Amino acid sequence: MSNNILPFEYVENRKQNGLKFYLEKLSLKNFRNHVELDLHVNALPVLIYGDNGSGKTNILEAISLLNQGKGLRKSNLQDFLYQNTENEPNYLWGINADIKTPKGKFNIGTGIKDNQSQKSRIAKVNSENFLLSTLDKIVKILWITPQMCMLFQSGMSSKRRFLDQLASSLDSLHLSRVYKFEALLRNRNKILMDHKIDEGWLDTIEGHISELSVAITATRIDLINELNNLHNNELKNNLLTNNFPPVEVKLSGKVEILLSKNPALEVENYVKLMLKKSRFSTENFNIGPNYTIIQFINIEKNKNTDFLSTGEQKLVLISLILAHARMLNQKFNMSPILLLDDIIEHLDKKYRKSLFEEIMSHQSQTWFTSTSKEAFDDYPGLIRKIDLLKVKQSNKAKYDFRHGEV
Secondary structure, eight states: OOOSOOSOOOOTTOOOTTOOOEEEEEEEEEETTEEEEEEEOOSSOEEEEOOTTSSHHHHHHHHHTTSSSSTTTTOOGGGGBOOOTTOOOOOOOEEEEEEEETTEEEEEEEEOSSGGGTTSOEEEETTEEEOGGGHHHHOOEEEEOGGGGGGGGSOHHHHHHHHHHHHTTTOTTHHHHHHHHHHHHHHHHHHHHHTOOOHHHHHHHHHHHHHHHHHHHHHHHHHHHHHHHHHHHHHHTTOOOSSSOOEEEEEESHHHHHHTTSOHHHHHHHHHHHHHHTTTOOSOOOOSGGGOEEEEEETTTTEEGGGSOHHHHHHHHHHHHHHHHHHHHHHHSOOOEEEEESOGGGSOHHHHHHHHHHHHHOSSOEEEEESOGGGGTTOSSOOEEEEHHHHHHSGGGEEEGGGSBO
C-alpha cells in the first residue's frame, strides 16, 4: 500500500483559471451488464442514449465509483459483478479510467482482486495502490438520479447519508469516519447485549465513538455553512441566473448545539460521559451524528421540502447539487464531473433550458443519459452523443469520439 501521497496536492483557495476535469477513456470489465466496454471521449458533455435496461445508468454508476463510497446506487460489491448466463464463475470486475486534470493525466482503477476480496474494493492511481479516499483528491464526482428525487420523502437516515456523501468532497476522510463510527456503535451494542462487560474495552470504544461523533458533526456543519453562505451571497448580489430555487440546509441535534457553544474537546468528553451513563440506563440519551435532524428549506417559498410537491422537491435536489458543484469550484478550484441520469426528459422547457445553461458554464465534464437524443436538440452547445446499442453491437464494444455524433 502506498503512503497515500499523490504527486501533487490541491491547495484550498488557490486560484487557477480554466480548470477542467474530464474522462478521456473509460473501460469496464464484467461490470453489471457490460462484459467489456471501452469509451474514448473528450472534454465535451457526453450523452449516452438508448432503451431502458441497455446499461446507460450502469456506465454512470461505474464513473461514480471513481470516488470513494458505494456509488450512485449504493450497491453491494457483489451486485456490480456481471452475471454469466452460462453459470461460469466470474469473480472479477474492474473499472479503469484516464482522467485529465489541470495537474496532468491520471489513470484510476478500482475493482476487486479475487473472490476473497469482495468485502472491500481496491483503488489504483497510475498502477500504484492507494486508499479509496485518495480518489477524491484527484477528481470529485456528483450525480443526480431519479431515485434521489425521493430523498425528501425518505427517512432521516437517508438524508444523513446524502449529506455525508456531499461532505466527503470537503473532507476525503469523512465517509471512512462515518463507516468506522457505525461499526464501533454496532460493536458497543453487541457487547452490551451479550452482558459480557469489559469496562476498559468499553471505555476505549466509547472514546473513539465520541471523537468520531464530533468530527463527523463538525464536517457536516462546515458543509452546510459553505452551501448556505454560497446561496446567501448569490441572493444578496443577484448572482442566481438559473430558475432553480435557492436552498437553506439546517442541522439540529445535541452535538450540533454543544459545538456551537463549547470547544470540540469538551464536547468529546461530554459525549463519552453520556455514553458511559447510558450503558445500563433505560433513559434515552439520543446523542451523536446518528440522531442529527436535517431540514432542507426552499428559501423563496420559506417552506420545508416536506411540504413541497414532488416536482418542487426535484427542483430543490437539482439546485442543491448544482450549488454544491459551484461551491467546490469556488473553494477548491475542483469543479466536479457531473452525472445526470435520466433527468432531462422529466423537466419542462423552462428548467431544461436553465439546466443546459448551467452546464454550459460548468468547468468540468457532464455525462447525461436519456432514452432519446431528441430531448437534447435544444442543447445550446456541442455535445457528444453515444448510441449505446450501436456501441454494444460493435467489435468488443469499443467507441471512439472521432467516429461519433456531435
